[in-house]
Amino acid sequence: MVRSSDDNEKKSLVKKLKDVEISVPIVYGNVAFWLGKKASEYQSHKWTVYVRGATNEDLSVVVKRVVFQLHSSFNNPIRAVESPPFELSESGWGEFEIAITLHFHTDVSDKPLHLYHHLKLYPEDDSGSLSVKKPVVVESYDEVVFAEPSEGLFARVQNHPAVIVPRLPAGFSLPPVPAEDADKRKRVDPKDNPLTQWFTNFSEADELLKLAAARQQVTMNLCIFI
Template sequence: MEDSHVERFSASTPKPRVGIDGGDDNKNWRRRVNGVEVSVPIVCGSIAFFRGKKAKEYRTHNWTVYVRGATNEDLGAVIRKVIFHLHPSFKSPTRVVDSPPFTLSECGWGEFKIDITIFFHADACERKLELSHLLKLNPEIYSGPQSPNVPVVTESYNEIVFPDPFECFLSRVINHPAVHVPKLPEGFNLPPPGDAGDESYYKMKKGDTKDHPLSHWFSKFSEADELFKLTATRQKVQADIAELKRQLVMVDVQPEQF
């Protein structure tokens, strides 16, 4: 069972903004590349397996929550750590994952909202990004007893945008498969990667989710597909509005009955 939606975080929308205040731009390695916008597609999601009828009352499901690349690439080039804030009933509900893949597995019985705090490498952005994910354990539509072999998958596609990125960050990620970088201004030359950027990236363990044990359950996302879904939804809303207006006009023109 799957549920998904798309959301884009950008400085042009009233969403959390990233990359807008990185520190002292006077340092050479902190110079910004104006007019360039770097985007990083990510997926926040969870997968929950029913443990069967013999499971203990408060341990009915095994579940995993995660922040992954939309195409399962390593997000460690951009993200330094992720904090998952679980329900207060869990022992040590604040869980820190400081290396990719950014996943967390637990066992429980209830559905709840998981707040997610994403921290970026300093040369990307010194601000953090706050997201949330609703952990779903049960299918939206009941179709018989829940199978332990078929999980409930809930995912949302998001796009983090870094406007006017720092040169050092751009030089690190310009060829990274998880990062979308547009064409640079003609004649512009980036400094060599690693000259002065965030050294924490080079010390970090690398890891993607392509071979993750749950990867075959992941939804497949693409920007084109998401734009198509948004267009179809917008057209349906417009059609519903037009139909409602037509019905209101018909009500207005009907003669009053005494």
């Protein structure tokens, strides 16, 4: 039986890269603004919960959609965001836990990743005063690890700023990236997000030292979900 070139190309796209891992640093959290004189008993803050790249890169290269599950007191408490930025804005007065579910593209993973974030509206320090100009920002950093990616996936993400990929052996050739996937990288500029000025800089040396010590355990835990 003779295989066509199309069959061979499709086979190469799904072929797994053994002993290879790619990782995607992510940050999830919330920014909350006090409404000041406009605040009422049930509307004291305007807030945004989100999932973003560690330095605000576009995560849509691996993430298909993000589902946020709010408190049951909200209308339509389960909200799906189908395109970046993966964020949701609301207003209210109370703090509660938000379930965040990341759904990936089919060539990335068929298993969703479940995260949990406690919405914060007030400063951690009781003596901290509320300000309409400076929001409360609470964020967590993690790395999602995908083991044995397909050659097609590796080729698609190898030059994307949101994804950390290892260097392959010299002479190893990957399948070409479809034109439509290359075009998608240019559609979203994460720097256009007005919340960027409030995001935590997780590239600072002290943060990296803390994360490096915990990374091995975090990777083991996340691999359970992927």
